[in-house]
Amino acid sequence: MVFDPRKAADPTATSLLTIDLAALRANYATLRDQAKGSECAAVIKANAYGTGAEQAVRALSKEGCGTYFVATFAEAETIRAAAREATIYVLDGFFAGSGPAFAEKAVRPVLSSLAEIQDWAAFCRERDQPLPAALQFDTGMNRLGMPHGEVEQLAAEPELLASFAPALLMSHLACADEPGHPLNEAQLKAFEACRAMLPACRASFANSAGIFLGARYHFDLVRPGFALYGGKAAEGREALRRVIRLEARIVQVHDARAGTSVGYGADQSLSRPTRIATLAIGYADGIFRALGAREGQSGFTAYIGGHAAPALGRISMDLITLDVTDIPEGLAHRGAWAEIIGEHVSVDDLAARAGTIGYEMLTSLSSRAQRIYTGSEAR
Numbered sequence: 001m002v003f004d005p006r007k008a009a010d011p012t013a014t015s016l017l018t019i020d021l022a023a024l025r026a027n028y029a030t031l032r033d034q035a036k037g038s039e040c041a042a043v044i045k046a047n048a049y050g051t052g053a054e055q056a057v058r059a060l061s062k063e064g065c066g067t068y069f070v071a072t073f074a075e076a077e078t079i080r081a082a083a084r085e086a087t088i089y090v091l092d093g094f095f096a097g098s099g100p101a102f103a104e105k106a107v108r109p110v111l112s113s114l115a116e117i118q119d120w121a122a123f124c125r126e127r128d129q130p131l132p133a134a135l136q137f138d139t140g141m142n143r144l145g146m147p148h149g150e151v152e153q154l155a156a157e158p159e160l161l162a163s164f165a166p167a168l169l170m171s172h173l174a175c176a177d178e179p180g181h182p183l184n185e186a187q188l189k190a191f192e193a194c195r196a197m198l199p200a201c202r203a204s205f206a207n208s209a210g211i212f213l214g215a216r217y218h219f220d221l222v223r224p225g226f227a228l229y230g231g232k233a234a235e236g237r238e239a240l241r242r243v244i245r246l247e248a249r250i251v252q253v254h255d256a257r258a259g260t261s262v263g264y265g266a267d268q269s270l271s272r273p274t275r276i277a278t279l280a281i282g283y284a285d286g287i288f289r290a291l292g293a294r295e296g297q298s299g300f301t302a303y304i305g306g307h308a309a310p311a312l313g314r315i316s317m318d319l320i321t322l323d324v325t326d327i328p329e330g331l332a333h334r335g336a337w338a339e340i341i342g343e344h345v346s347v348d349d350l351a352a353r354a355g356t357i358g359y360e361m362l363t364s365l366s367s368r369a370q371r372i373y374t375g376s377e378a379r
């Protein structure tokens with residue numbers, strides 16, 4: 001029997017985010033196979049891209065994942081509570097004074113400047129304990145990491161490198177989702193050059209899209225995020241299995257006369273008698289205002305019982321109005337659920353409609369939605 005999350009919904013729930021942990025595990029296995037021979041870590045920053053870090057970590061650990069990357073220390077604490085033995089890296093690094101917190105939770109900072117390395121080395125010397133950390137190079141993105149010159153300086157200070165335990169050399173690709181982009185090869189070369197200056201150490205370069213650039217980009221450890229959660233890693237590449245489904249409840253259905261208008265700003269007037277369903281979800285739930293409709297411009301489309309229900313008028317903070325004139329009344333009624341992301345519309349498609357990327361859509365999704373996890377019993 002197919003599990004129906006709606007049956008598991010709290011009667012008071014107005015929106016539902018269903019997360020398929022079996023699909024998450026399957027995606028992890030696919031990416032691991034794609035990078036055979038390398039360790040496959042998981043990037044679970046921003047609450048596992050909105051899906052729920054704790055549940056994601058438990059599921060991925062069952063699949064054999066042992067290394068996690070988060071953005072902040074607070075995120076690392078959540079992961080540590082769910083995975084006692086895991087290796088955890090904090091991408092945003094370390095500030096002087098935060099050493100004891102990192103040491104206590106056995107969390108590793110990703111160090112991205114000589115100054116940061118000096119702070120970490122000083123902390124380790126103080127404790128007389130060479131604690132592990134990753135070193136990040138900037139190989140062409142100009143965002144975070146040591147540029148070539150700084151790596152040279154570091155290489156000239158072996159005592160600095162001896163005060164802690166460099167565990168991973170890493171860098172991040174700016175254009176991995178465009179396989180033909182010349183910056184990919186340029187960054188790869190720059191990465192090799194930086195590595196060559198330092199003592200041998202495990203290396204990591206590829207995010208989701210980087211994994212699909214081929215084995216030369218894999219090194220010892222790959223760091224997928226978005227593709228794990230069902231996002232399309234690169235243009236022209238099929239997404240892996242869908243992980244999330246977002247639904248909202250109809251709170252009212254009513255008939256409106258032709259010539260009247262819908263919503264704030266009276267931006268859309270009705271050219272025919274229209275049945276309108278009002279959904280209990282809005283831009284405060286990550287359904288961006290850019291997805292609304294107005295005169296002469298259609299918005300996004302929700303699905304009710306498999307039937308298309310186009311948005312009418314502007315998106316409000318907590319409400320969305322849909323045109324359900326052509327949908328059987330038995331389907332579009334108060335209390336019924338409308339699918340916003342799911343079988344009919346992917347995260348990437350909806351994001352594209354809103355003029356953004358799936359990453360932003362995923363990480364903006366409602367904290368108000370009731371989260372239901374399925375597939376946790378798998379395998």
Ligand SMILES: *Cc1c(COP(=O)(O)O)cnc(C)c1O
Nearest residue numbers: 043172207208209223224225226
């Ligand atoms: C977010 C992030 C990743 C994961 O990227 P995806 O494109 O989501 O796979 C990997 N490495 C670093 C440094 C990141 O910031």
